[in-house]
Amino acid sequence: MDEQRADVIDGRPHDVVRRGASRWRLLHFLLILCAMGGAVICAVLLAMTLPSGGDSNSATFGSRLCAPTARVNCDYVLASRWSKFGGISTSLIGFAYFCAAGVWFAAIGVPTHRARAWHLVPLALVLVGAVVSAWLVYVMATRLPVWCSWCLAAHGVNGLMLVLTVVAWPGRADGKPAHPLTGRAIGVLAGCFAAALAAAVGAWSVQLQAAARQYQREYLAATNNAAYIVWRLSREPAREIAVGEDALALGAADAKHTIVVFSDFECTRCRLFHQYARRLTTIYPGAVRIVLKHYPMSPQCNAQVKAAFHYFACDAARAAEAARLAGDAAKALAYHEKLYDVAGSLDEKPYTALAKHLGIDAAAFERAMASDDVTRRIESDVALAASLKVEGTPAIFLDGRPLRTNWHIVTEGVRPQVDLKATDALWAELLGVSTAGK
Secondary structure, three states: OOOOOOOEEOOEEHHHHHHHHHHHHHHHHHHHHHHHHHHHHHHHHHHHHOOOOOOHHHOOHHHHOOOOOOOEOHHHHHHOHHHEEOOEEHHHHHHHHHHHHHHHHHHOOOOOHHHHHHHHHHHHHHHHHHHHHHHHHHHHHHOOOOEOHHHHHHHHHHHHHHHHHHHOOOOOOOOOOOOOOHHHHHHHHHHHHHHHHHHHHHHHHHHHHHHHHHHHHHHHHHHOOHHHHHHHHHOOOOOOOOOOOOOOEEEOOOOOEEEEEEEOOOOHHHHHHHHHHHHHHHHOOOOEEEEEEEOOOOOOOOOOOOOOOOOOHHHHHHHHHHHHHHOOHHHHHHHHHHHHHOHHHHHHOOHHHHHHHOOOOHHHHHHHHOOHHHHHHHHHHHHHHHHOOOOOOOEEEEOOEEOOOOOOOEOOOOOOOEOHHHHHHHHHHHHOOOOOOO
16 A cells, blocks of 8 residues: 655645634634734724713714714714614624624634535625625715715725635635534534624613713703703792700791701711801801601611611711710700711711710710610601601701702712802702802
8 A cells, every 4th residue: 555655644745734723713813813903993993982971081082093084973873863773872883793793713613524514604794794785885875965985994804804714614624523523513503693792782882971971961960960950959849847845956046047968877978068158157147947857778777678787877876865964955966967977977877975075964875875765756756757758868858848959069080079169059049148248
């Protein structure tokens, strides 16, 4: 029997076989590169469709590289009706498509001749993608007045991927074992679907989050002003709120206006309002009295609350009432404010120590803390809040009208802060106080 020559493999010269292997490796690499490039371009296009909030400085990288000219305007094309299919962005579809193709080419590459039928999978996928690309290029050429350079780049990459996929068809017998095996091919195919789905869901969630942030900015722009807040309050009916003669309060007892606020000592927004309430009685003395009421967000002492949002709120409310019973009004107010200061460590039960620090008799404080009077006072506040349909804290009522908007004006930016000057002006308008000379 004739022996096979050392420089021949399966009847073909060794150098020919080696060049063929190098060719397949190059095709494999180029196919992966095309899929990755297409996914990146589609990601850029997706980023260009996200709301910018009207800030010209927030233009995306893609927008800056596709500056509008007489014949090119990516933003115009991406805003056209042709940029969506069934309500879904074609950029998102393209991103999922390239991700799926990339998974196949990375995991399978170029099949051997014996398993060449599996090459029909990426060939069919890329062929459909190329048809869609051709249609979208036709639309830009005939239906739209401008071109999108990033879109053309994506379609160009898609066309190149089709050419490479066709060239990679394993038409010549290579004598190699079948690759991929059926089980592997099916598994990778499932992975392609999973990758496409994950890519689509991920990109879609980013779009939804961006849209939500844009809606939030628009809502803030419409409501974060004194005119809206004053108008909104004026639309609310006023109710008589019986607060009691001995209620703990800030400001002058004979003030023209009365604010009733229902709070929870573990509520950070309540603490913020309380800090501003002290400022309000200082900058507009005699204009407003602020009555402090309890609404602990815990079912332990508040039947209106179904879940324990704040585990130590009831104990803190009891301590505040105990300080009022065991001490005078000034010490009770000081205790009230100290509770907000130590809100983060209420699990250590600092109540008696705080009372001692403020000069309140510890024994009297502890007796009051355990008394039925404290229980009744908290229950009375909760019942009053329920009659006013309070559901959260801080719940603020100005002259019997619920303030359903923010009580403050915030600054613009990524991390809004309370704008004290604008907020002072807001409350001057709400209270009918002149700001001349302030």
